[in-house]
Amino acid sequence: MIRLLVSALFLAGLLAQQALAQTGRKPFSAMSAEEKANAKIAESVDAQYRNAIKNTDNTANEISVDPWSNMRGTETPKKKK
Numbered sequence: 274m275i276r277l278l279v280s281a282l283f284l285a286g287l288l289a290q291q292a293l294a295q296t297g298r299k300p301f302s303a304m305s306a307e308e309k310a311n312a313k314i315a316e317s318v319d320a321q322y323r324n325a326i327k328n329t330d331n332t333a334n335e336i337s338v339d340p341w342s343n344m345r346g347t348e349t350p351k352k353k354k
Contacts, residue, residue, distance in 0.1 A: 304312070
């Protein structure tokens, strides 16, 4: 039973190591003033981006362009019976 608990903790530690490596910071360390300022700037830029995306007109993407419109004839072909 203890062997199972120790192995589970070991695996959890390995998984946590990968997650902590992505942040670039040491675990359980406080953010410096510069890091806090950079985080605040990043949050404001993200908020501005989300607002810009929300305010864009979705109908602009729905305009369909037919590049072959001037290549087609004006008559509709007759159906063969």
